[in-house]
Amino acid sequence: MPVRPLSWFLLLVLLGAIVITLFPTFWIVMTAIKPPTDWNAAPAIWIPSKPTLVNFRTLFDPEAIREYGVGGVSQAATMSVLGSIFASTTATALSVIIGLLSAIGISRYSSGGRATPLLILSGRMFPPAAIAVPFVIIFSNIALIDTYSGLIAIYVAATLPFSTWMLKSFVDEIPREIEEAAMVDGKSRLMAHLTVTLPLIRGGLFATTLFIFILNWSEFLFALVLSYTNIETIPVRLAKYVTATAGTLYGVQAALAVLAMVPLVIAGFLIQNHLARGMTFGAVKR
Amino acid sequence: MTGVALQVDRIAKRFGRLDALSDVSFDVADGELTVLLGAAGAGKTTTLRTIAGLEVPDRGRVFVKGRDVTHLEPKDRNLAMIFDNLALYPNKTGFANIAHPLQVQKLAATTIEQRVTAVAATLRISHVLNRLPATMSGGERQRVALGRALVRDPDLFLLDEPLSSLDAMLRIELRSELKRMQRDHGYAFLLATPDYVEALAIADRVVMLVGGQVRQIAPPQVLYDDPVDREVARFVGAPEINLIAADYDPSDGGRIRIADAVMPLPVAQRERLGGASRSFQAGLRPEHVRLSDGGGAAARVSDIEALGLQSIVTFDASGAVLRAVVPSAEGRRLQIGDRVGLTFSLERMIGFEERTGSRVA
Numbered sequence: 322m323p324v325r326p327l328s329w330f331l332l333l334v335l336l337g338a339i340v341i342t343l344f345p346t347f348w349i350v351m352t353a354i355k356p357p358t359d360w361n362a363a364p365a366i367w368i369p370s371k372p373t374l375v376n377f378r379t380l381f382d383p384e385a386i387r388e389y390g391v392g393g394v395s396q397a398a399t400m401s402v403l404g405s406i407f408a409s410t411t412a413t414a415l416s417v418i419i420g421l422l423s424a425i426g427i428s429r430y431s432s433g434g435r436a437t438p439l440l441i442l443s444g445r446m447f448p449p450a451a452i453a454v455p456f457v458i459i460f461s462n463i464a465l466i467d468t469y470s471g472l473i474a475i476y477v478a479a480t481l482p483f484s485t486w487m488l489k490s491f492v493d494e495i496p497r498e499i500e501e502a503a504m505v506d507g508k509s510r511l512m513a514h515l516t517v518t519l520p521l522i523r524g525g526l527f528a529t530t531l532f533i534f535i536l537n538w539s540e541f542l543f544a545l546v547l548s549y550t551n552i553e554t555i556p557v558r559l560a561k562y563v564t565a566t567a568g569t570l571y572g573v574q575a576a577l578a579v580l581a582m583v584p585l586v587i588a589g590f591l592i593q594n595h596l597a598r599g600m601t602f603g604a605v606k607r
Numbered sequence: 608m609t610g611v612a613l614q615v616d617r618i619a620k621r622f623g624r625l626d627a628l629s630d631v632s633f634d635v636a637d638g639e640l641t642v643l644l645g646a647a648g649a650g651k652t653t654t655l656r657t658i659a660g661l662e663v664p665d666r667g668r669v670f671v672k673g674r675d676v677t678h679l680e681p682k683d684r685n686l687a688m689i690f691d692n693l694a695l696y697p698n699k700t701g702f703a704n705i706a707h708p709l710q711v712q713k714l715a716a717t718t719i720e721q722r723v724t725a726v727a728a729t730l731r732i733s734h735v736l737n738r739l740p741a742t743m744s745g746g747e748r749q750r751v752a753l754g755r756a757l758v759r760d761p762d763l764f765l766l767d768e769p770l771s772s773l774d775a776m777l778r779i780e781l782r783s784e785l786k787r788m789q790r791d792h793g794y795a796f797l798l799a800t801p802d803y804v805e806a807l808a809i810a811d812r813v814v815m816l817v818g819g820q821v822r823q824i825a826p827p828q829v830l831y832d833d834p835v836d837r838e839v840a841r842f843v844g845a846p847e848i849n850l851i852a853a854d855y856d857p858s859d860g861g862r863i864r865i866a867d868a869v870m871p872l873p874v875a876q877r878e879r880l881g882g883a884s885r886s887f888q889a890g891l892r893p894e895h896v897r898l899s900d901g902g903g904a905a906a907r908v909s910d911i912e913a914l915g916l917q918s919i920v921t922f923d924a925s926g927a928v929l930r931a932v933v934p935s936a937e938g939r940r941l942q943i944g945d946r947v948g949l950t951f952s953l954e955r956m957i958g959f960e961e962r963t964g965s966r967v968a
Contacts, residue, residue, distance in 0.1 A: 499697075502694040520698055
């Protein structure tokens with residue numbers, strides 16, 4: 322497809338949109354490298370004259386911020402970073418694997434009847450806050466509260482409708498005859514699904530994985546109410562940078578937020594080529 | 608001696624409240640090309656899919672080379688199938704598509720290379736072996752799908768409307784190519800199509816499906832000349848067979864009245880109609896209606912379609928519509944509104960019961 326040059330008007334509109342979209346990101350990155358005196362200075366300081374990495378150091382060494390006369394950070398963020406990585410990747414992997422198998426079952430074998438897809442989705446129809454407290458009680462009784470297993474179980478259950486639905490739509494797009502041709506060619510049913518369809522929905526699989534990972538990575542409510550001291554995730558830690566003496570530590574919060582964005586940005590760049598590729602073109606007559 | 612490649616024994620399949628197949632039975636002999644003929648929704652694809660193992664029948668059995676395969680997975684049936692949408696692997700090259708069944712069998716790379724190259728040469732698609740299906744023409748894709756089936760040595764080929772997407776010229780060319788390949792190698796083919804011309808052109812035998820049931824199994828010419836009932840008679844042949852009210856009177860040596868003409872009836876028809884006088888519906892193919900040199904049924908020309916070699920002339924005979932296929936020279940002499948006489952090749956006439964459509968003559 323030939324690339325048409327943009328008109329000046331369109332270019333301006335696009336620039337405006339980019340500025341609006343990226344401004345919060347710019348501001349949080351700037352705040353992350355501001356010394357405490359600049360955090361909420363008035364008039365606002367856009368770009369710090371003396372940028373510092375002290376906020377980042379404070380994440381892992383709570384005493385670091387004292388060189389600016391600010392104290393009261395009680396705990397390093399190390400555990401919450403590791404906790405987020407562990408809980409989110411495990412939950413995402415489980416959700417996508419189970420979702421993929423469900424998607425194939427529903428798409429190819431109408432597993433559970435025609436209503437199954439909607440039934441699965443209906444699990445997402447009530448607000449999470451409504452079930453958070455019951456889960457605290459149930460999880461307390463079965464010793465799953467304040468454990469990663471419990472949090473991961475909730476994350477898988479909460480994201481499974483999305484992964485199933487997204488993957489089902491990708492599987493639906495692959496004509497079943499391609500799999501059936503492989504079966505007639507001599508492959509077993511399972512191998513036909515996995516070796517024929519999986520490569521064709523690779524883009525969709527990456528997109529789904531990223532989406533589910535973002536959901537898990539930024540989840541706050543359950544991570545808050547289901548944790549006491551043994552587990553913690555980044556969103557919960559973010560809320561804890563409030564001290565008695567210095568108020569909210571905006572710079573440290575910003576530093577942790579910037580750190581939390583990094584894996585998402587990297588993942589987005591890595592798979593951007595897969596996100597919009599039509600792999601099935603020419604497979605069948607339409 | 609010829610064996611039986613496929614035996615379908617009273618298979619039935621129900622989708623929800625719809626009886627897709629009821630008690631479908633037929634055989635395909637070794638080296639024979641059998642056509643499964645039927646309108647859309649008659650159950651052709653379901654039959655092929657059941658034979659391939661992609662659907663499990665509710666009842667009945669499927670035998671391939673005498674082996675009961677009813678409950679085997681598709682991979683264990685040793686059949687090749689060409690799908691109506693071809694189902695090429697979009698992310699594989701022409702070579703990889705054709706080689707796939709051999710790779711699944713884990714044959715040696717050199718063997719695979721040899722066989723794929725040979726098949727590609729026969730099908731004249733050597734030039735697309737390195738290309739993806741998306742970059743191939745319709746005919747090339749069709750041939751790659753064919754190649755993927757031919758590269759194996761299956762007991763039976765199932766072809767689901769394999770020529771449906773091609774343009775007319777290519778369809779006729781590939782049709783005869785398919786037939787030649789089948790005959791040369793002695794393959795057993797079961798080909799589904801809604802196109803009776805295709806069926807008549809290539810079939811050794813036709814299995815006519817109507818509403819999920821086998822209505823007639825016969826060689827193509829028999830299907831055309833001696834259809835089992837009115838529905839089959841109307842499905843096979845274009846322009847459609849003429850259906851016109853007729854009265855039979857066994858007295859006076861057996862006479863029949865069609866439109867306003869009364870004619871003596873040939874012996875064979877007389878015997879089938881029996882000794883009592885009756886009314887029925889006469890079926891006359893358009894080529895069996897002719898202009899008479901004088902006499903015959905009075906008719907008025909209401910339409911003329913010139914089709915090059917032949918013309919289709921529509922007549923109004925005492926209120927009934929009759930179509931005739933006549934040589935173009937004859938057609939050119941006619942004009943709409945002309946009054947003419949018609950005679951019929953009564954020895955080729957077939958008769959139906961007016962209400963049920965079953966054969967009476």
